[in-house]
Amino acid sequence: MATSRRLGGVDPFRRSSLPLPQTPSPRARARASFTNQEASQPTPRSPTRRSPPRLQTELRTSAARGFSSPASGRGTVPSPRFLSGLVWSRSTQCTASSLGGPVARRRSRFSTLMMTAYTTGTPDLVDFNWDALGFQLVPTDFMYLMRCSSDGVFTKGELVPYGPIERNPAAAVLNYGQGLLEGLRAHRKEDGSILLFRPHENALRMRTGADRLCMPAPSVEQFLEAVKLTVLANKRWVPPTGKGSLYIRPQLIGSGAILGVAPAPQYTFIVFVCPVGHYFKDGLSLISLLTEEEYHRAAPGGTGDIKTIGNFASVVSAQRRAKEKGHSDVLYLDPIHNKFVEEVSSCNIFMVKDNVISTPLLTGTILPGITRKSVMGIAQNLGFQVEECNITIDELLGADEVFCTRTAVVLSPVGSITYRQRKVEYGKSQEAGVVSQQLYAAFTAIQKGLVEDSMGWTLKLN
Structure with a gap:
């Protein structure tokens, strides 16, 4: 009799006495599938609590009365009750228990920050070393998001915690550079109120750029509200008076996915802010320019005449x-004659000769800067002759003064320009020229x- 091969006392070749599994019939499989689907359905939850009609009315009223302008001279900051109402409504709809995952945590953090900032007496200023403030990114609390489909209709925007976005x-913005940006600033006055400088102009310039890039743009009203x-x-x-300003960066990007070169199917409008000091570390001190002939x-x-993201890279x-x-x-x-002055990397340029202020003519390759436009208006009001030409x-090198303008710097006097190994210095001292200072x-x-703002350029928020 042959000896059986065993492993641990078990004959591996012996047929098991257990019944073999039977293949279920199609009807049995269908019945089992239906049963499993029923078992996998989540337990019904109670309906989401909604804001009562009285609170909804207050939210609309507070939103309508939340801002003031120089014309009216009235208006208040959105009340703590208004803002806490927004938080209460949002937090009851998006909680960790009802959604789960990073979205819920993001919403929950938003609610916590809003409640902390507006209903528990957060100080008017963060604990920050304002004297050391430069022009670097400083993350703040909130940013604004508003989305739009290809039909050109933007949804209602919302404030969310500042941070990365998916x-x-x-x-389209990542593959084909379909994107625009703007820049403006807010300043704190001695009485604590906040001023915006010509935001209407930024809204109009974004709309002009959006038309050039085949993008729907927020209306002027939507831009200002955001x-x-x-x-x-x-x-x-917002830094204390004299310590800097709050830099505001609106963006419009083609956020929808697309493979071919064409307008994006969706767009996102974003606004974030950052406290800043001087763009150049020495403030109004002189800067040095190198003339570029290769690029x-x-x-x-x-x-070149719109504020598209590709112009800066x-x-x-x-x-x-x-x-x-x-x-x-x-x-x-x-780029044609390689002899006419256009602009600095991200600044418009001016020259002063015999008390005549000149700046390059806008011919489609130069950004129509809002600070440029404002400086020209101020110069004319001060009695200067202003020319666009x-x-x-060579004319620039022979000027009495040269200065640059840009939102981030306001005005930067030029101390020297180097052109083909030739360095020309302006002024006899290391100070800005008289016209630049004025x-x-x-x-x-x-x-x-x-x-007093006789120009009507500033917008008071509170």
Whole structure:
């Protein structure tokens, strides 16, 4: 008799006495599937609590009365009850127990921050070393989001905690650069109120750029509301008077996924803010420019006259080379003749000769800066002759004064320009020229509310 092969006392070749599994019939499989689906259904939850009609009415009323303008002189900051009502309504709909995951945690954190900031007496200012404030990113509390489909209709925007946002790798902004940005500032007055400077102009410029890039844009009213809400939600980050300002960055991006070159199917409008000091570390002290002849910022018929995101990425290489050589920034010439002055990396440029102020003519390759436009208006009011014309590099080198304008810097006097190994210095001292100082003082006095705004440029929030 043959000996059986065993493993641990068990014959591996012996047929089991257990019955073999039977293949279920199609009807049995269908019945089992239906039973499993019923078992997997979540337990019904109680309906989400909604705001009572009286509170909804108060929210609408508070929102309508939340802001003031120079014309009315009235208005208040949204009341704590109004803001806590928003939090209560949002937090009861999106909680960790009802949603779960990162979305719930994000919503829950939003509710906590809003309640802390507006209903428990948070100080008017954050505990921050304002004297050390420079021009770097400082994360704040909230940002604003508003979305739009290809039909051009934007949904109602909302404040959310400041932080990363998810983006599809096929988004038009990531693949084809379909995006715009703006920049403006808010200042705190001595009485604690906050002033915006010409936000209406930023809204109009974004709409112009959006038309060029085939993007739907927020209306002027939607743009202004978003900026106001974002600034007020981050009010404690507005630096004290004389310590800086709150930089406001609205963005419009093609957020929808698309493979071919075409307008995106969806768009997102974003506003975030950041407290800033001087763009150049020495403030109004002189800057040095290096003339660039190899690269050009924009070409005729291109997008040099709109604030598209691609215009800024293209200047980084030349700007870095200039800084490595000890210069502050780059001066660009026109791409055809390579002799007419256009602008600095992200600034408009002016020259003063015999008390005549000149700036390059807008020919489609130069951004129509809002600070540029404002400085021209102030100069005319002060009695200066202001001209928009073609300026050659030789004419610029022979000027009495040269200065740059931009939202982030307001006005930066130029101390020297280097062109083909030739360095030309302006003024006999290391101070800004007389005209530059005069224009800077007049501009910032209006911007900060130190004098009466006869131009009607500022918008008071509270």
